[in-house]
Amino acid sequence: MKPLNFIALVLFICGVTWVVTLSERSVRRIQQTYYATITPFLKGGSSIESQARNFLEEIEHSKDLENQLRAIEEEYIKLRSIEGRLRELETENAELRRALDFKEKSRLNVIAARVIKRQPATWWETAIIDKGQRDSIGAGVPVIAPGGLAGKVDIASEDTCSMILLTDERCQVSVQVAGTPEVGILHGTRGRYGEEPRLILRHLSREAAILPGMKVITTGKGGLFPSNLLIGTVKEYTPGPVEGVALVQPSVNFDELGVVFIIAQKNEPEG
Amino acid sequence: MGWYHLSLLFLVITACIFQQFTPTFQSLCDAGILLVPLVFLCSAVTVGAGPMLLLAFTAGFLWDAQHVITPLPAALLGNPEVYDNPGGDVKFGYSIVLYALMGFFMQGLQPLFREGKWHVSALLAGIAVFLYLSAEYLCVTFVRGDLILTHSLFLKISFTALLTMLLCPMVFWVLYRLAGLFHHTISYEGLARERNTAH
Numbered sequence: 001m002k003p004l005n006f007i008a009l010v011l012f013i014c015g016v017t018w019v020v021t022l023s024e025r026s027v028r029r030i031q032q033t034y035y036a037t038i039t040p041f042l043k044g045g046s047s048i049e050s051q052a053r054n055f056l057e058e059i060e061h062s063k064d065l066e067n068q069l070r071a072i073e074e075e076y077i078k079l080r081s082i083e084g085r086l087r088e089l090e091t092e093n094a095e096l097r098r099a100l101d102f103k104e105k106s107r108l109n110v111i112a113a114r115v116i117k118r119q120p121a122t123w124w125e126t127a128i129i130d131k132g133q134r135d136s137i138g139a140g141v142p143v144i145a146p147g148g149l150a151g152k153v154d155i156a157s158e159d160t161c162s163m164i165l166l167t168d169e170r171c172q173v174s175v176q177v178a179g180t181p182e183v184g185i186l187h188g189t190r191g192r193y194g195e196e197p198r199l200i201l202r203h204l205s206r207e208a209a210i211l212p213g214m215k216v217i218t219t220g221k222g223g224l225f226p227s228n229l230l231i232g233t234v235k236e237y238t239p240g241p242v243e244g245v246a247l248v249q250p251s252v253n254f255d256e257l258g259v260v261f262i263i264a265q266k267n268e269p270e271g
Numbered sequence: 272m273g274w275y276h277l278s279l280l281f282l283v284i285t286a287c288i289f290q291q292f293t294p295t296f297q298s299l300c301d302a303g304i305l306l307v308p309l310v311f312l313c314s315a316v317t318v319g320a321g322p323m324l325l326l327a328f329t330a331g332f333l334w335d336a337q338h339v340i341t342p343l344p345a346a347l348l349g350n351p352e353v354y355d356n357p358g359g360d361v362k363f364g365y366s367i368v369l370y371a372l373m374g375f376f377m378q379g380l381q382p383l384f385r386e387g388k389w390h391v392s393a394l395l396a397g398i399a400v401f402l403y404l405s406a407e408y409l410c411v412t413f414v415r416g417d418l419i420l421t422h423s424l425f426l427k428i429s430f431t432a433l434l435t436m437l438l439c440p441m442v443f444w445v446l447y448r449l450a451g452l453f454h455h456t457i458s459y460e461g462l463a464r465e466r467n468t469a470h
Contacts, residue, residue: 008321012371015328019335019364027341027363034336041288049292117291121338122303122404122431123411140347154340169415170340170360174353185354190411191419193427194300222353255297 028139028155035128035157042128042160046116054088095258098146110144110261111135116160118257125168125188127151129260132159140224142263147252148230149173149218150260161262166231167197167254174222175201175231177246178215182208186216186231186248197254199232204244210237216248226263275455276322279314280329282445286310287333300423302430307334308373308403309435312396313442315374316384317450317457323374331367339363361410369406373399385457389443397436404428 001009022030113131131137133156141153143163151165164171167188175186184203192198201216214234220227232250286306295303311330315323340360348354376399377392384392405428412418450457 002320005320008324012324012328016364016367019332019367020362022363024341024344027339030363031336031339031341034333038288038291042291045292118295119337122305122427123408124338124340126340140343154343164340168340172354174349190415190417191421191424193421193423194297195423222349224347224349224354 031155031162032157035155035160035162039157039160042117043130057088109264111137111264113143113161113260113262115257115260119162123190124170125165125254126154127163127165127257129161129163129262130159131262132156132161134158135262136264137161137262142225142229143260144229144263145252145257145260148232148250149225150252150254150257152224153262163260165254165257166199166250166252173225173231174219175216176219177201177204177208177210177234178217180209180214182210182244183219183221184246197250198235199248199250201234201246201248202243204237204246206242206244207239208237208244210234210244210246212236216246273455274453275450276318276325278449278453279318279322279326279446282310282314282449283307283326283330284333287330287337290337296430296434299430299434300427302427302434304438305400305404305431305435306438308370308400309396309438310442311370312373312377312399313392313439313446315377316381316392316395317446320375320378323378324371327370327374328367331364331370334366334370335363338366359414361407361414365410366407369403369410372406373403376402389440393436393439393443396439397432400435401428401432404431 111131113129113135115127116130117128119126119128129143137153137156139153139156143150143152149166151163151168151171153161154164155162165188166173169188169190172185172187174183176183182204184201186199186201189198189200204210212234216231216234218225218227218229218231230251232248232252234246235249236247238245238247286309290306293304293306295301307330311326314326318326339362341363342348342359377395380391380395408424408428447457449455
């Protein structure tokens with residue numbers, strides 16, 4: 001081995017040792033800095049993406065009407081174009097109204113945020129939202145979406161947050177099967193790809209009277225999530241020799257996660 | 272260390288930003304394109320062991336900063352009576368080691384690349400991505416427990432390796448352009464030594 005390569009290898013080993021022995025606090029600080037650095041790119045890229053999507057939608061819309069539009073005069077084309085834009089605004093308006101309505105109906109003090117990026121990670125289910133420490137959001141805070149619980153904040157930088165989705169194996173929630181005394185710990189699954197997300201509910205009784213279609217809600221125990229937040233519905237229950245396990249279909253559509261709500265302050269006493 | 276090596280560092284950081292905007296394909300078992308590993312693997316074959324290790328360190332460090340879920344402080348883990356097994360995750364920095372191993376793997380066929388047979392290296396990059404993902408999944412499994420091997424998992428890894436490999440020619444093209452721009456010669460010293468000995 002050449003001396004230079006040997007020195008490089010020694011330096012590399014020293015570097016790896018330093019990184020691996022970093023405290024969790026230091027790692028979180030590194031990750032906060034990392035997210036703060038990439039935030040401008042994420043926000044810029046997300047904005048370009050949405051503009052491109054709107055543009056493509058407009059093109060698609062135009063193609064559908066192409067045959068009719070040929071026969072129509074220039075003024076009419078202009079009107080159609082304006083109408084297309086208005087429709088887009090109407091959809092956005094409806095979405096915001098729904099979000100506002102959800103916020104008003106919610107018993108919790110929530111902050112609305114927009115998901116700007118689903119993380120392109122291979123084994124981790126995370127997303128980046130456009131609110132951060134500036135809005136008094138910190139790590140571990142629950143995130144809900146129209147439909148129910150969506151996850152929790154992992155790392156909060158100044159302007160953005162990285163959230164762990166409920167579909168990730170690391171996001172554990174204390175839940176109860178509604179209408180039964182059955183409580184357990186629910187988390188995401190590993191090894192299932194390209195299909196609808198499923199959640200696993202463990203620590204149930206061996207012979208629990210759980211039927212498909214039953215609703216699963218948070219218990220509020222453990223101090224992480226408020227009670228009575230909808231998680232999803234039971235798809236399948238498997239009794240086991242020690243404990244029962246249920247597969248749960250989440251109530252939140254994680255493929256279309258647009259607006260989410262971060263629980264700023266828990267209004268309920270915790271169990 | 273020359274301008275070419277610095278440009279590779281810049282390329283890895285740029286790949287890290289572009290990685291944010293790469294899509295995942297639900298119809299292909301959520302497979303995606305791994306730009307950072309791809310740029311690293313292609314770069315690794317064009318440089319010596321020292322610069323490769325530096326690239327591995329940078330790429331692995333950024334990769335983990337992006338992906339690894341660090342355990343929350345104890346106060347935010349919830350009541351231990353309810354959440355009795357908060358579960359661990361892979362240690363920050365594990366990717367650096369994996370990247371270095373893949374880098375050495377790529378350098379194994381460096382002589383062929385230096386002879387202009389870049390397509391062999393492209394194929395090897397696909398294999399390296401497959402091995403990298405498998406190793407990463409095994410690391411995650413080792414820490415979290417429960418070895419879960421499914422058909423869709425195998426397809427996800429395979430499709431990701433394939434999609435990533437398809438972009439190899441583009442990355443090699445960029446690397447050749449950079450080498451030309453910074454007057455970096457991609458040559459294999461071993462071959463030169465062999466030729467000198469023969470003469």
